[in-house]
Amino acid sequence: MPELPDVEILRQYAATTSLHQKIKKVEVRDRRILVGISASKLSRELVGQSFESTSRHGKYCFLHTNKGNSLALHFGMSGSLQYFKDLDQDPYYDRVLIGFTNGFHLAYCSQRLLGEVGLVESVPRFIKNRPLGPDALSVDYQTFKNVLRRKKGAIKAALLDQKVIAGIGNIYADETLFQCRLHPQTKLNELKEDEIKRLYQKTRWVLQTAVDKRADASRFPKSSLLPHRMRGERCPRCKSIFGQITVGGRTSYFCPRCQKR
DNA sequence: AGTACCACCTGACGGC
């Protein structure tokens, strides 16, 4: 699931449940999820510390410790967090379990193991090294325009490229392009200034709406793409059957009539 | 540089 809005909801969840409590235990249930750190080192670094604040950049969530380093979480296609008390409530696919001295636990869950858990000393350096582009919800218009102007290929491929803009994933990219009435394969260098402006505004609207709806795409207005994003469904504007093509290796839904090339 | 394809994983679903 997790694109920017989902990760933002998970960040808020961690912030309301897991701050200011001393970490008693860290259990790595599947070490394939760890990136750049061993299970024993992760445990050594975290036990005795506490998470004091949270942040997010694109699809990454960070829990900052009192020591100054940060737990970095990426949720892949199937990750989530669960905060609970009794171990008999331990969720399925729990890959990393953090136990606090108050008896509660924070579980990083990931069915498909496509995410990552790591520990970083400096979040800005981490973002720079990945590298990740500016966060899709915090980026200003000038920066947004500049990074897209450097690209030439299909607009959807650029929106999905985390090095360009961080946070947009497959379904919110589809919604944004539907809102802008742009075909997913539109070449970026064909975009006029006002189309880039509109793309910027719609990107923000889509992502902010998704956060407001707690990342539940089915709660988008009936007039948008997401509630209808299924094979054989029709465009809410013109009733054409949605087209389905592959762009940037991902399935794209679009209205063949409203979103001409 | 852009794109297409494979790989990493697990599970759900439809067709036969």
Added chain:
DNA sequence: TGCCGTCAGGTGGTAC
């Protein structure tokens, strides 16, 4: 019922 191919809201590497 069971097997098989395909697909899933992510990303990195490779080869053209």
